[in-house]
Every structure is written in C-alpha cells, then in structure tokens.
Amino acid sequence: MDEIEIQDGSIRLGQFLKLASLIDTGADAKMVISDGLVSVNGEVETRRGAQLTAGDVVEIGGISVRVGAP
Structure with missing residues (x-):
C-alpha cells in the first residue's frame, strides 16, 4: 500500500484524492x-470535505493509499 505524506495535521478527502493522483480534477x-x-x-465516504489525518486509508x-504524517 502506498503512503502519501501530508504537510499539515489533516487534509480534506477531495484534496487528498488529487494529491495522491487517484483522480485528475476537483x-x-x-x-x-x-x-x-x-x-x-x-x-463509504460521501463528503468531499471529510477530514483525513495520518493513518487513514x-x-x-x-487502490488503497494511506495518509502519512509529515
């Protein structure tokens, strides 16, 4: 499973999908x-603004990607 580091303590789901290159646009x-x-x-998560923190998958x-700590 890949891990993508985030810069802050949390990131919104929509932003993480783009950061991890799982989708192309918002x-x-x-x-x-x-x-x-x-x-x-x-x-199943249906909120684009759901907050993700380190360790979330x-x-x-x-395709599974883990949210990594900075």
Missing part, C-alpha cells in the same frame, strides 16, 4: 465521492 473528486466509490477506513477502484 470535479472528478466530487463525482466519484458522491457516487459512493470512495471509502475511508473501510467505510483511502480506497478507490481497488
């Missing part, structure tokens, strides 16, 4: 999140 993030295609720590399309 519009793509909005679409996949609202369609229920993204899970955080095994639970984001999954989309069978």
